Amino acid sequence: MSIMLATIIQAIDGTIANVALPHMQGNLSASLDQITWVLTSYIVAAGIATPLAGWLTDQFGLKRVLLVSIAGFTVASVLCGMADSLFQIVLARLLQGLFGAALVPLSQAVLLDVYPPKQHGSAMAVWGVGVMIGPILGPALGGWLTENWSWRWVFFINVPIGSLAFYGIGHYILAKKPLRKVRFDVFGFATLSIAIAALQLLLDRGEQNDWFSGTESWLEAITCTVSFAYFTVHTALTPAGKSFFDRRLLRNPNYISGIVLMFLVAMILFSSRALIATMLQDLFDYPASTAGFVMAPGGIGTMAAMLVVGRLTGRVDVRILLAVGFAVVAFSSWQMTRYDLTIPESSVIWPSVVQGVGLGLVFVPLATAAFATLSPELRADGTAIFSLLRNIGSAIGISVAQSQLVRNTQIAHAGLIENLGNNNGNVLTSPVGTAFHLSTLPGVASLNAEITRQATMIAYRDDFRLMLIVTVAVIPLLLMMRPPRRDSTAAATSMALE
Numbered sequence: 001m002s003i004m005l006a007t008i009i010q011a012i013d014g015t016i017a018n019v020a021l022p023h024m025q026g027n028l029s030a031s032l033d034q035i036t037w038v039l040t041s042y043i044v045a046a047g048i049a050t051p052l053a054g055w056l057t058d059q060f061g062l063k064r065v066l067l068v069s070i071a072g073f074t075v076a077s078v079l080c081g082m083a084d085s086l087f088q089i090v091l092a093r094l095l096q097g098l099f100g101a102a103l104v105p106l107s108q109a110v111l112l113d114v115y116p117p118k119q120h121g122s123a124m125a126v127w128g129v130g131v132m133i134g135p136i137l138g139p140a141l142g143g144w145l146t147e148n149w150s151w152r153w154v155f156f157i158n159v160p161i162g163s164l165a166f167y168g169i170g171h172y173i174l175a176k177k178p179l180r181k182v183r184f185d186v187f188g189f190a191t192l193s194i195a196i197a198a199l200q201l202l203l204d205r206g207e208q209n210d211w212f213s214g215t216e217s218w219l220e221a222i223t224c225t226v227s228f229a230y231f232t233v234h235t236a237l238t239p240a241g242k243s244f245f246d247r248r249l250l251r252n253p254n255y256i257s258g259i260v261l262m263f264l265v266a267m268i269l270f271s272s273r274a275l276i277a278t279m280l281q282d283l284f285d286y287p288a289s290t291a292g293f294v295m296a297p298g299g300i301g302t303m304a305a306m307l308v309v310g311r312l313t314g315r316v317d318v319r320i321l322l323a324v325g326f327a328v329v330a331f332s333s334w335q336m337t338r339y340d341l342t343i344p345e346s347s348v349i350w351p352s353v354v355q356g357v358g359l360g361l362v363f364v365p366l367a368t369a370a371f372a373t374l375s376p377e378l379r380a381d382g383t384a385i386f387s388l389l390r391n392i393g394s395a396i397g398i399s400v401a402q403s404q405l406v407r408n409t410q411i412a413h414a415g416l417i418e419n420l421g422n423n424n425g426n427v428l429t430s431p432v433g434t435a436f437h438l439s440t441l442p443g444v445a446s447l448n449a450e451i452t453r454q455a456t457m458i459a460y461r462d463d464f465r466l467m468l469i470v471t472v473a474v475i476p477l478l479l480m481m482r483p484p485r486r487d488s489t490a491a492a493t494s495m496a497l498e
């Protein structure tokens with residue numbers, strides 16, 4: 001329960017503040033461009049600090065790093081809630097991201113340590129529930145707190161949760177000596193951090209800057225590419241165990257295939273959640289809290305599937321579980337491609353539940369198989385990279401989905417106007433012209449607004465169709481995964497001795 005609480009506060013905080021931004025903007029006297037730094041600062045800081053979790057654990061021990069992370073995250077949450085200016089809240093969010101980055105990967109590492117290998121499936125199911133609950137409940141909880149209390153409670157809510165997690169981990173988790181001491185690779189960390197920060201800025205601000213039409217996006221893309229190239233060459237030339245990234249992780253095919261598939265799962269999960277949230281609020285005029293509650297049953301499906309599949313993992317071939325899970329996700333994406341502007345709430349809820357079940361079937365066996373043959377001394381590094389790739393996958397998925405939404409809306413809008421003119425002859429005297437009173441400016445504006453609504457709905461359906469294609473394309477990649485052998489513990493031990 002202590003580990004679950006530590007996972008939940010970090011997972012929720014990635015999305016809980018989104019719906020409160022308009023209230024913060026007015027209270028802090030910030031522009032729309034400025035207030036987005038409340039989100040961007042957290043994302044960039046967490047991205048930079050996530051790979052650092054493994055090295056910190058090697059130096060100071062897992063329990064100590066977890067306790068410091070929870071305490072720092074909780075204090076930073078209080079500072080966020082007390083902020084009276086944009087500068088103060090952005091600085092506090094930076095601290096939140098830095099301290100919170102280690103919570104999810106190290107929580108996963110603790111569960112892998114305290115449970116024997118035969119119970120890793122159940123342990124990953126518990127951990128997965130904590131990870132998944134963030135993007136599902138975050139918007140609903142944030143909307144409810146903002147509407148009924150204040151945007152400041154979006155951050156103050158972390159105080160009791162963080163306090164309980166701190167007490168539980170301090171009281172129940174045994175401290176262990178670090179498994180190894182590794183010299184800090186300053187150059188490797190610096191180049192990787194710059195690359196991650198530039199990529200996160202590019203993805204987070206790209207749509208706002210019209211992507212590569214502006215100088216900022218080009219600078220971020222070039223910085224990311226050059227920094228990552230330096231990091232790659234440096235890591236390849238530095239002896240194993242002395243570079244910031246431990247190359248021994250690349251020798252484990254299950255781990256590599258696991259992080260690749262998790263990257264793709266994160267793209268599908270977070271992009272679809274982001275699309276549905278904006279669709280319900282922008283096209284169907286749902287309040288933020290209502291939109292969150294309509295999406296919440298999908299989380300119930302995910303949690304139920306995780307708890308069931310946790311018992312099956314290790315008994316059923318992991319590739320079968322993954323194939324069934326991806327097939328269920330593909331079916332839910334197909335259901336979403338049939339959305340229109342007249343659907344009731346139930347037509348949104350059920351595909352979301354089906355998708356949640358599919359993702360639950362995928363997440364647990366994927367996380368279990370990825371670490372089944374990984375040496376215990378590499379778990380902290382492995383879980384950090386695992387979480388980093390999941391976060392980058394979600395950022396790329398959301399960015400691509402939003403970019404395609406804008407582009408396809410423009411294309412559909414132009415196509416609808418062209419068809420309207422071709423099919424109605426003189427539009428002014430057509431039934432459409434009469435209904436909308438096109439001889440008046442308000443009538444023209446009203447028709448344009450309706451065409452924009454229809455075009456946006458078409459664009460949402462196109463995005464869901466893209467997710468369907470990606471999901472189906474992932475299934476053949478399951479051949480990369482090998483089912484963990486019964487002697488996985490021995491394999492992990494031999495790997496550690498190489």
